[in-house]
Amino acid sequence: xxxxxxxxxxxxxxxxxxxxxxxxxxxxxxxxxxxxxxxxxxxxxxxxxxxxxxxxxxxxxxxxxxxxxxxxxxxxxxxxxxxxxxxxxxxxxxxxxxxxxxxxxxxxxxxxxxxxxxxxxxxxxxxxxxxxxxxxxxxxxxxxxxxxxxxxxxxxxxxxxxxxxxxxxxx
Amino acid sequence: xxxxxxxxxxxxxxxxxxxxxxxxxxxxxxxxxxxxxxxxxxxxxxxxxxxxxxxxxxxxxxxxxxxxxxxxxxxxxxxxxxxxxxxxxxxxxxxxxxxxxxxxxxxxxxxxxxxxxxxxxxxxxxxxxxxxxxxxxxxxxxxxxxxxxxxxxxxxxxxxxxxxxxxxxxxxxxxxxxxxxxxxxxxxxxxxxxxxxxxxxxxxxxxxxxxxxxxxxxxxxxxxxxxxxxxxxxxxxxxxxxxxxxxxxxxxxxxxxxxxxxxxxxxxxxxxxxxxxxxxxxxxxxxxxxxxxxxxxxxxxxxxxxxxxxxxxxxxxxxxxxxxxxxxxxxxxxxxxxxxxxxxxxxxxxxxxxxxxxxxxxxxxxxxxxxx
Numbered sequence: 188x189x190x191x192x193x194x195x196x197x198x199x200x201x202x203x204x205x206x207x208x209x210x211x212x213x214x215x216x217x218x219x220x221x222x223x224x225x226x227x228x229x230x231x232x233x234x235x236x237x238x239x240x241x242x243x244x245x246x247x248x249x250x251x252x253x254x255x256x257x258x259x260x261x262x263x264x265x266x267x268x269x270x271x272x273x274x275x276x277x278x279x280x281x282x283x284x285x286x287x288x289x290x291x292x293x294x295x296x297x298x299x300x301x302x303x304x305x306x307x308x309x310x311x312x313x314x315x316x317x318x319x320x321x322x323x324x325x326x327x328x329x330x331x332x333x334x335x336x337x338x339x340x341x342x343x344x345x346x347x348x349x350x351x352x353x354x355x356x357x358x
Numbered sequence: 359x360x361x362x363x364x365x366x367x368x369x370x371x372x373x374x375x376x377x378x379x380x381x382x383x384x385x386x387x388x389x390x391x392x393x394x395x396x397x398x399x400x401x402x403x404x405x406x407x408x409x410x411x412x413x414x415x416x417x418x419x420x421x422x423x424x425x426x427x428x429x430x431x432x433x434x435x436x437x438x439x440x441x442x443x444x445x446x447x448x449x450x451x452x453x454x455x456x457x458x459x460x461x462x463x464x465x466x467x468x469x470x471x472x473x474x475x476x477x478x479x480x481x482x483x484x485x486x487x488x489x490x491x492x493x494x495x496x497x498x499x500x501x502x503x504x505x506x507x508x509x510x511x512x513x514x515x516x517x518x519x520x521x522x523x524x525x526x527x528x529x530x531x532x533x534x535x536x537x538x539x540x541x542x543x544x545x546x547x548x549x550x551x552x553x554x555x556x557x558x559x560x561x562x563x564x565x566x567x568x569x570x571x572x573x574x575x576x577x578x579x580x581x582x583x584x585x586x587x588x589x590x591x592x593x594x595x596x597x598x599x600x601x602x603x604x605x606x607x608x609x610x611x612x613x614x615x616x617x618x619x620x621x622x623x624x625x626x627x628x629x630x631x632x633x634x635x636x637x638x639x640x641x642x643x644x645x646x647x648x649x650x651x652x653x654x655x656x657x658x659x660x661x662x663x664x665x666x667x668x669x670x671x672x673x674x675x676x677x678x679x680x681x682x683x684x685x686x687x688x689x690x691x692x693x694x695x696x697x698x699x700x701x702x703x704x705x706x707x708x709x710x711x712x713x714x715x716x717x718x719x720x721x722x723x724x725x726x727x728x729x730x
Binding site: 263 | 578673692700
């Protein structure tokens with residue numbers, strides 16, 4: 188799986204399932220962000236954009252504050268372990284236009300670092316702390332990066348694919 | 359008073375509340391910085407109920423995962439099962455038979471009532487009223503009996519499967535349900551009469567812990583909390599799933615975004631759910647309840663899907679990544695209570711210590727879902 192995803196990161200569901208809102212959003216994105224090295228595609232009915240880490244915060248702020256995008260809500264922030272790299276996926280929602288988007292950032296496995304988007308959406312706070320706990324991805328610039336789900340001193344990152352499944356330790 | 363006389367000094371102190379505290383509705387701990395009777399700051403601590411559901415799901419086959427979703431938000435188990443099944447069906451491009459869609463809507467709305475009844479009883483207890491809780495629990499118990507008759511279990515039914523529901527409704531369900539509904543409606547009226555315009559209750563909840571729509575969206579607190587803040591947004595209307603687009607119901611909208619609005623929005627939703635259930639009962643067609651020949655051994659194509667639906671606590675989402683094998687590659691849940699709880703810091707600022715229980719209660723959190 189890792190090898191097909193290594194190039195685009197976007198899913199291989201193909202296009203064609205977009206509704207009119209999705210198509211409008213897609214063309215607006217292509218027009219608006221000509222200067223940025225984005226990879227724009229689709230994943231099922233979602234518009235999907237891959238952003239380089241260094242442009243993430245700038246890109247997200249534009250998506251939130253531009254009234255044509257109006258992505259005021261961060262629906263979900265997930266990290267996926269593709270064994271060679273991590274992918275952070277941000278599902279965004281605009282309540283006004285009722286459109287959604289998935290923004291993706293890839294980060295290397297050995298040194299996973301992604302800029303924090305807490306300055307854009309306050310709701311990213313706990314999501315980032317949780318995923319940092321479970322995957323060991325560092326969200327740079329997070330104002331309060333204490334562990335959230337696991338206890339202080341827990342060793343390892345349990346949601347990584349390399350973490351063993353049934354290796355119980357009694358304490 | 360002479361100027362030389364010393365004035366009473368107050369100092370900020372930190373108080374630990376939880377994880378075992380009756381007002382936190384579960385294993386939730388917060389460290390409160392308080393100055394006299396006012397809360398200055400709060401540091402929430404979660405994770406006491408973390409069971410690694412997302413990791414466990416990666417080791418199970420697709421049809422084995424629904425019980426895990428039951429155990430996330432146990433007051434609304436069916437709603438949780440639904441969103442998982444929807445994610446898998448979306449990935450597979452699977453159409454659910456119409457009868458199964460109706461059964462799902464019916465069960466989800468009944469479960470919404472059951473979950474809101476739990477809320478109504480606990481908000482009564484938080485404000486010092488015991489009796490509404492008894493009525494709410496009586497109604498809840500009737501619904502639980504119906505779940506037991508249909509699915510074989512009261513709380514964690516494991517009733518939905520990918521492609522439909524596990525089995526058709528039991529014989530005589532319509533008669534049983536009509537009886538249950540009229541009793542539930544009676545219990546709702548009782549709670550309404552006892553709480554809604556009760557002087558003590560209104561004083562305790564009106565203008566307490568306000569949150570505006572913009573802030574609620576900022577924290578992602580979509581659902582009843584957002585609706586109480588004046589934004590009538592509901593996934594059932596905005597992005598209808600199952601047969602919700604064919605059913606007639608209203609979305610409540612609060613005015614101030616205070617505790618009373620959050621209470622009233624949920625009471626309103628109970629009545630709307632009753633309306634939906636009655637319509638679904640009338641219109642439910644005959645036919646199969648399962649779209650797949652067997653709901654086991656599922657292998658969705660490689661790809662990913664994000665499904666969302668409206669849970670009693672708020673908007674839930676499931677992000678599912680498949681690598682084409684019989685186990686999911688990644689299952690990420692967007693738990694509504696998690697986002698609601700993030701807004702707690704905003705809500706508790708400048709609140710009275712005595713109101714903490716009420717404010718936390720109106721967020722209707724389920725710790726099993728927060729921690730997963």
